[in-house]
Structures are given as C-alpha cells and as structure tokens.
Amino acid sequence: MPKTYAVLVFALSVLSRSASAFEPLPPETMDETHTFRVEVLQVTDIEPYQEAYAGFLSALQRNDVVAGKNLDINRVKIDFDIENGGFWSRLGVLMRIRQEAARIVAAKPDLVLTIGTPATKFARGMLADAHIPLVFTAVANPEDVGCLSLEDAGPGATGSTLYADMGHSLKVVHDIFPHVSRIGMIHTDDENGVANVAAAAASGRSMNMNVTSRLVAKTDSIIPSLKELYDDGKGVQMYAVPLDTYYGLRHYEAAVDLGNFGAEHKIPVVTLAMVRVPGAALYVGADFGMVGSLAGVQAAKILKRRVKPDVLPILRQEVPTVLIDPQRVASLGVQLPQAILDHKTDGKNGFWQIELVKQ
CATH class of the missing domain: 3.40.50.2300 (Response regulator)
Structure with a gap:
C-alpha cells in the first residue's frame, strides 16, 4: 500500500508466535566477520512486494545484518505481463524461474528469499536439493507452494505468509x-x-x-x-x-x-x-511490510545462529491489520x-x- 495509505498495525503484541519475535538476537549469536550472501527472487515488480522486501531488510538490520556492511544481496525480478499472460507466457516464466534457480544453486548463497507464490513454488525444489536454505514471504497460502501445513514448510524452507483467518x-x-x-x-x-x-x-x-x-x-x-x-x-x-x-x-x-x-x-x-x-x-x-519483517526474523536465525529452516515454523500476522x-x-x-x-x-x-x- 503506498505512503498515502498508512500502515496502521492492529494488535502488534500478537503479530507472531511470541511478543519477542521482532527483538534482535542475543549478541553472542552474532558473527562479526562473515559477509552473508543472500539471493532474492520474485515474479513481477509490484508495490506490495516492495513493501515485503523492505520489511525483510528492516528485520535483518535490527539483527545487525546490513547491506554494505556484512550483507551482500542480489535481487532478481522476473518480468511477467499479468494482464495478457497466456499459456506460453506462463511457461516462459516457469522456465525463467528454473533458470534463475539453477544460477542460484551454482552461486551457493547462504540463503534465498522468494517473494510471492510463483517464485516460491517453482524454485524451492531445486534449492532444497542443493541444501540452500529458503525463506519465503508474501505467500497467501503456504500449502499452495508445497508446504505441509500453514505452520510447517517442509524440508529446507520456512518463511511468512499473508494467510489470515x-x-x-x-x-x-x-x-x-x-x-x-x-x-x-x-x-x-x-x-x-x-x-x-x-x-x-x-x-x-x-x-x-x-x-x-x-x-x-x-x-x-x-x-x-x-x-x-x-x-x-x-x-x-x-x-x-x-x-x-x-x-x-x-x-x-x-x-x-x-x-x-x-x-x-x-x-x-x-x-x-x-x-x-x-x-x-x-x-x-495482513500487512505486506509486517509479513516481510517476519520472514526477516526467520532469516536472521538461519544466518546468525545457523538454525536449519526446517526447525522454524511459518510465521503469520495472527490478527489482521484494520484501517477505517x-x-x-x-x-x-x-x-x-x-x-x-x-x-x-x-x-x-x-x-x-x-x-x-x-x-
């Protein structure tokens, strides 16, 4: 939502599984020397995705993972004509996702962030096979991207969802x-x-x-x-x-x-x-920026504590944002x-x- 539409948060204290979800990790977990390499993949460049990405970076920054300091991040946006996209256009996007996933596997980053359902759904298999941690965000229903449930992402992945009751x-x-x-x-x-x-x-x-x-x-x-x-x-x-x-x-x-x-x-x-x-x-x-921040919380645990993504539950905004x-x-x-x-x-x-x- 653009700046003219304020992001007004509804019940901040219950947005995640604990009130401390957005607190920085303990100092003893921090790696002062390693530069973390993160790849970001998404299909289409829409405003809500930018909000999710900004929230993701903000959460990393709160945990002292900062671009230009100890974070090297590469973001790829695959173009897709949503309005006129037919079968062959969709097939072309699928091929592009697979090509980018293959490139990412070869680059061997510390972590991959996928934004949205298509990028997550069609890249996760290759990333799991290569044992590269995957964190997703801005996914409406985790089960649509191969997750076992709303809370369990399955092998090699975790993230945050837009799902709301x-x-x-x-x-x-x-x-x-x-x-x-x-x-x-x-x-x-x-x-x-x-x-x-x-x-x-x-x-x-x-x-x-x-x-x-x-x-x-x-x-x-x-x-x-x-x-x-x-x-x-x-x-x-x-x-x-x-x-x-x-x-x-x-x-x-x-x-x-x-x-x-x-x-x-x-x-x-x-x-x-x-x-x-x-x-x-x-x-x-669910607010895209807040959901992106939840993905950043999980990513910080993977990068700084070396926690396996399988251990971490999928996070979601437990109570929706309400604007009147x-x-x-x-x-x-x-x-x-x-x-x-x-x-x-x-x-x-x-x-x-x-x-x-x-x-």
Whole structure:
C-alpha cells in the first residue's frame, strides 16, 4: 500500500508466535566477520512486494545484518505481463524461474528469499536439493507452494505468509456493518483471488452473510459485473475485494471504478487484502511490510545462529491489520459501534487505527 495509505498495525503484541519475535538476537549469536550472501527472487515488480522486501531488510538490520556492511544481496525480478499472460507466457516464466534457480544453486548463497507464490513454488525444489536454505514471504497460502501445513514448510524452507483467518476478518466487517447480509465479490482466475472468495463464502455462512461472486478476465472492465450484482438495488449490499492482482492493473482501474460505483450507489466497499483500493471504507488483512519483517526474523536465525529452516515454523500476522476511513463510513450513513470507537487510536492521512485483542 503506498505512503498515502498508512500502515496502521492492529494488535502488534500478537503479530507472531511470541511478543519477542521482532527483538534482535542475543549478541553472542552474532558473527562479526562473515559477509552473508543472500539471493532474492520474485515474479513481477509490484508495490506490495516492495513493501515485503523492505520489511525483510528492516528485520535483518535490527539483527545487525546490513547491506554494505556484512550483507551482500542480489535481487532478481522476473518480468511477467499479468494482464495478457497466456499459456506460453506462463511457461516462459516457469522456465525463467528454473533458470534463475539453477544460477542460484551454482552461486551457493547462504540463503534465498522468494517473494510471492510463483517464485516460491517453482524454485524451492531445486534449492532444497542443493541444501540452500529458503525463506519465503508474501505467500497467501503456504500449502499452495508445497508446504505441509500453514505452520510447517517442509524440508529446507520456512518463511511468512499473508494467510489470515477469513472468519476473523468477516467478524470485523460484520461488527461495523451489521445490517449487511449480501456481499458481492469479483475476481479473476488468480489463485489467491479464487481462494479468498471461497474462504469468504464458507466463513460468511455462519454469520448469515451470503457471498455472491463473478469471475472476470484480467482484461475485462469491472463495471458490468458491478451492475449485475447490484441489480438495481435488489442485489448485494456490499462489495468486498479479494487478494487479486486484477485490482492493481491499469493504474488501479478496477479499484477506482469499484470505489466510484459504491459511492454513487451508497454501497460500502471493503477490502480483505492490504492493497490500495480507492474508495474503500474498511481494510482488513495482513500487512505486506509486517509479513516481510517476519520472514526477516526467520532469516536472521538461519544466518546468525545457523538454525536449519526446517526447525522454524511459518510465521503469520495472527490478527489482521484494520484501517477505517471515517469520512467514507459517515458518507454511507453508517454509525460506528461504540465497541469499535473504544479501541480507536490516532491514525494518519485520515485513517483510524483500531487496536483490538485476538479473539
């Protein structure tokens, strides 16, 4: 999310498995002479990935692993036309990932960071065979990249995930918009978007929230689907945005159109991912920068303590970040419940920070 959208952290004390997850390692573990060599691999260069990378470097720096001092880091970004990528384009990306993985194996770095699902999924096998520690970040579902579970990455790997409990996220939505029972979601064949919509539909049932979805191509306009779901006021009462690359294409065209449509028809727009959606009244999800920092915490243990990645659990933000735009909420005629207001703290750029405890 860009600087104009403040990263407002929701319950910092429970972001990881212990309150000390972000504390530097004990001094006795530090190697004062070795220069650590780290390779970074990702597919596409998108803003959330940059946030994750920055968080990763920040966590290393807190543990005295600093580029230019005792860290030599090489970052490769594989280009991919997400909007127009067909079968052959995807095959080409797969081949590029394999080529870069082969180069990395030959270089024998101390550690590899993969950012995002594709780079992690298609590089990890070669890295595991070469016994090169792998740390991943910005992966929505660890099981999609070959992990044994949400907590166990399997041989040779660990990292951090964007995975958030959809039931918890929808509970926040329900607390703020208790009258909403019909939610519309529009997604592409992006596997993260598909998974998010399925999780929302399953979790919403227990709260009497029915999710209706529409599948579009990445080149499609979002407007026809918005109108179809709205159905002249007889359809959905809210639009929810999944973690789908569609909303970041063409200078956020789909996100802008969604926000404008919601404003014109007085329908709230919420996003279940920490990516920019102009016009959203509520953001609920894992923060890319924070998740990147969690990967850095694990990487520091591997580099400085020589801990095997298999020993380390996959970390995740246990409670989602929550951002509220009070002006947008007020324009919808919604009065925020006192339970939310009681936990409001000062935010930035018009957003409120809500600090609640994990449920």
